[in-house]
């Protein structure tokens with residue numbers, strides 16, 4: 001009999017959980033410290049200060065590394081992870097990105113943050129919605145868009161990790177759930193953990209995964225120097241939430257499928273879009289007024305941006321002003337409520353609108 005590889009829920013529950021030790025918790029609690037005991041002169045390779053390392057990050061990084069099949073460097077947010085990759089690219093590096101991908105990514109690539117005299121500052125208005133604002137969807141991102149980053153190779157303080165488990169990562173050759181970009185040959189992957197991965201709408205985190213130890217080292221160094229570090233408590237919450245990731249995804253997806261079904265059968269709803277995976281469903285109501293009335297009439301659907309959380313949420317996308325979404329376009333993120341309750345609420349709100 002060939003050994004069947006563990007399923008997604010099993011892997012998510014076990015990821016990064018330390019070996020059993022009598023009297024110890026299953027998942028150690030967060031280590032909340034800005035400075036660690038650091039006596040004497042032998043201070044190299046031991047993080048003495050939070051910006052350079054934290055065991056709670058490392059436990060979560062190990063967990064994600066198991067799922068990704070590589071090394072993971074955790075950042076304060078998805079955009080901090082994106083910035084670490086894009087701003088450390090050199091001239092001549094090419095970024096190919098979809099024009100309708102996350103606007104914040106194209107925005108950083110086209111108009112990287114720079115000192116106050118730069119053109120970004122001259123425009124000075126880039127803040128906006130959750131997409132980082134302002135990105136024009138038609139603009140192209142290419143060679144010229146990527147600015148040289150700070151020179152590599154200068155040593156920051158010690159960014160080294162206290163403890164690695166070299167045996168584990170490559171052997172597990174684990175995929176992240178459902179998709180394995182590193183196994184397919186990607187140099188690195190970026191993920192915003194702020195969405196379904198953590199899933200409770202209470203924190204931001206992001207990470208880069210790579211199979212190249214040298215790239216991981218560079219990214220850790222970048223993080224130490226620029227300070228885009230995650231908080232240990234957020235990292236711990238995220239690790240705790242990882243155990244239910246596959247479970248939440250399953251329910252959110254089932255709810256999204258049922259919702260798409262319901263919407264497709266209504267004459268007052270147009271252009272229902274659900275790609276068959278994930279929690280996000282898009283659809284068009286006749287106009288902005290109908291969309292506002294629908295959102296106001298829902299009682300189980302929170303009007304909020306972002307997606308992937310346990311609470312169903314929705315928003316009228318055109319309210320941000322930078323999407324080319326029609327005025328009545330709703331982006332809906334299905335949560336983990338009971339499908340019958342959710343569908344009844346949506347149907348009632350549509351009737352009211």
Ligand SMILES: *Cc1c(COP(=O)(O)O)cnc(C)c1O
Nearest residue numbers: 077078079102192194204205206
């Ligand atoms: C949310 C998101 C980001 C930004 O992540 P934050 O954690 O909000 O900084 C980047 N890319 C994609 C695809 C996202 O969905």
